[in-house]
Amino acid sequence: MAETIRPLVCCAPLAAPVLSEGEALATAELFRALGDPARVRIVNLLATTDEPVCVCNLIEPLGLSQPTVSHHLKRLVDAGILEREQRGKWAYFSLDPDAAGRLTSLVDLEGGSS
Secondary structure, three states: OOOOOOHHHHOOOOOOOOOOHHHHHHHHHHHHHOOOHHHHHHHHHHHOOOOOEEHHHOHHHHOOOHHHHHHHHHHHHHOOOEEEEEEOOEEEEEEOOOHHHHHHHHOOOOOOOO
16 A cells, blocks of 8 residues: 655745655645645635534535545545544544644745745
């Protein structure tokens, strides 16, 4: 079985002088995870709430079926963007606490200079 790549853990900022092969691969995997409009909307919804959100509360705003929403959530969890918490039979999701900062530093094309 292939090893799961945790892009947010191993990505370097795109403005870094040089990206290693591993950093470039991890960054590409991250962009693949965010390459679907539904996933971008999920990240947006979760980034604008203070509490974890049940998968059942994402179905209507996204206009997608529960299995489709669950598929997108799994991709985002696997990419290290979201955290999953099981509460009884329901799964709750939240933005990984470190993800926002990592995403911001990843796309900082000015490399910290003004």
